[in-house]
Amino acid sequence: MGIPFVDLKSQYSLLADDINAAIKKVLDHGQYINGPEVVQLEQELAKYVGVDHVVGCSSGTDALLMALMACEVGPGDLVFTTPYTFVATAEVVTLLGAIPVFVDIDKRTFNIDPEKLDAAIKKALSEKKGQPKAVIPVDLFGLPADYESINMIAIENGMVVIEDAAQSFGAEYHGRKACGLGHVGATSFFPAKPLGCYGDGGAVFTDDDKVAEKLRSIRVHGMGADKYSNVRIGLNARLDTMQAAILLPKLAQFPKEIEVRQQVAKQYSSALEGHVEVPFMPEGVMSAWAQYSVLSEKRTEIRDALQQQEIPTAIYYPKPLHLQDAYLDLGYKAGDFPVSENISQRIFSLPMHPYLMAEQVDAIATIISTAVSGG
Numbered sequence: 001m002g003i004p005f006v007d008l009k010s011q012y013s014l015l016a017d018d019i020n021a022a023i024k025k026v027l028d029h030g031q032y033i034n035g036p037e038v039v040q041l042e043q044e045l046a047k048y049v050g051v052d053h054v055v056g057c058s059s060g061t062d063a064l065l066m067a068l069m070a071c072e073v074g075p076g077d078l079v080f081t082t083p084y085t086f087v088a089t090a091e092v093v094t095l096l097g098a099i100p101v102f103v104d105i106d107k108r109t110f111n112i113d114p115e116k117l118d119a120a121i122k123k124a125l126s127e128k129k130g131q132p133k134a135v136i137p138v139d140l141f142g143l144p145a146d147y148e149s150i151n152m153i154a155i156e157n158g159m160v161v162i163e164d165a166a167q168s169f170g171a172e173y174h175g176r177k178a179c180g181l182g183h184v185g186a187t188s189f190f191p192a193k194p195l196g197c198y199g200d201g202g203a204v205f206t207d208d209d210k211v212a213e214k215l216r217s218i219r220v221h222g223m224g225a226d227k228y229s230n231v232r233i234g235l236n237a238r239l240d241t242m243q244a245a246i247l248l249p250k251l252a253q254f255p256k257e258i259e260v261r262q263q264v265a266k267q268y269s270s271a272l273e274g275h276v277e278v279p280f281m282p283e284g285v286m287s288a289w290a291q292y293s294v295l296s297e298k299r300t301e302i303r304d305a306l307q308q309q310e311i312p313t314a315i316y317y318p319k320p321l322h323l324q325d326a327y328l329d330l331g332y333k334a335g336d337f338p339v340s341e342n343i344s345q346r347i348f349s350l351p352m353h354p355y356l357m358a359e360q361v362d363a364i365a366t367i368i369s370t371a372v373s374g375g
């Protein structure tokens with residue numbers, strides 16, 4: 001059948017005129033670094049999310065790194081996050097000399113479990129392991145974490161909340177938009193994310209004026225009043241003008257795409273309910289559906305059956321971070337995060353994008369139900 005996992009070609013054919021014109025405009029004015037499109041995109045992103053400041057940057061990973069740097073996270077600080085995420089979430093913590101402290105996930109949302117977070121902070125304090133400085137909740141697959149509880153726990157402990165919204169741009173949590181749910185939000189414009197550019201890109205979001213000022217400085221080598229006065233150690237982490245220009249027409253189309261993603265997800269869930277475990281939707285929360293992920297004991301059989309019909313699937317994530325070689329020195333072992341480990345054995349993601357047709361969703365669901373019933 002040949003259904004793409006994420007369909008960038010259909011989106012491009014729809015927006016080609018606008019995207020081509022936007023690229024041409026950049027070639028004509030030639031301001032490739034920090035050009036007017038970057039400023040315009042930042043303004044439109046701020047309006048869309050409802051935050052005071054947006055700082056475009058080179059990737060989702062750098063957005064997280066810049067957020068941690070702007071919040072003064074440094075050597076020996078404890079940063080609490082989930083082991084059930086893309087490696088970038090924890091990698092940036094380690095790069096700064098801080099220590100990732102993993103906390104298991106909720107078995108229904110796959111996001112950090114606030115009760116376990118509270119317990120982990122108390123344990124770290126009693127063991128005098130270091131200063132609990134930040135929490136990085138990950139809005140996995142596009143579903144916002146439980147910010148009401150997480151923000152309260154963070155405030156009680158004098159910690160900042162850095163939202164890893166790499167997968168959740170466009171999602172909503174009780175009337176507020178993802179990227180604006182913690183103290184600082186970080187998102188990614190990697191091509192396959194809900195809002196993607198044609199290369200690497202990202203953005204940082206905050207209402208905090210001081211943090212925003214630091215982010216702008218960190219983005220350009222820790223610049224001060226001008227770029228040859230350096231007031232702190234920074235990065236070269238700018239968003240290309242070309243990528244900002246490509247994102248502008250895509251952002252204009254984005255609200256419609258998010259709506260269609262809801263319909264696709266709904267159709268999947270009603271067709272698959274009873275055959276596999278379908279995604280759980282908490283009250284008052286809307287996912288951006290970066291991934292549509294289901295659970296089944298028959299994962300291998302289902303994926304094989306889909307593969308035979310050229311329908312791609314993916315496993316996010318086959319191995320939680322605490323079991324990765326890169327994190328062996330943290331001293332975790334198998335069994336430490338049973339929910340993450342269990343979910344990683346049963347989860348898989350189906351094709352998900354706003355250009356998926358109802359007939360395609362039906363066809364995928366039929367293959368799955370047949371595979372589950374042993375056909």
Ligand SMILES: *Cc1c(COP(=O)(O)O)cnc(C)c1O
Nearest residue numbers: 059060061086088089166188190
């Ligand atoms: C994609 C992703 C990132 C990193 O974004 P890049 O733009 O690829 O650097 C970080 N965290 C999560 C959860 C992601 O899915």
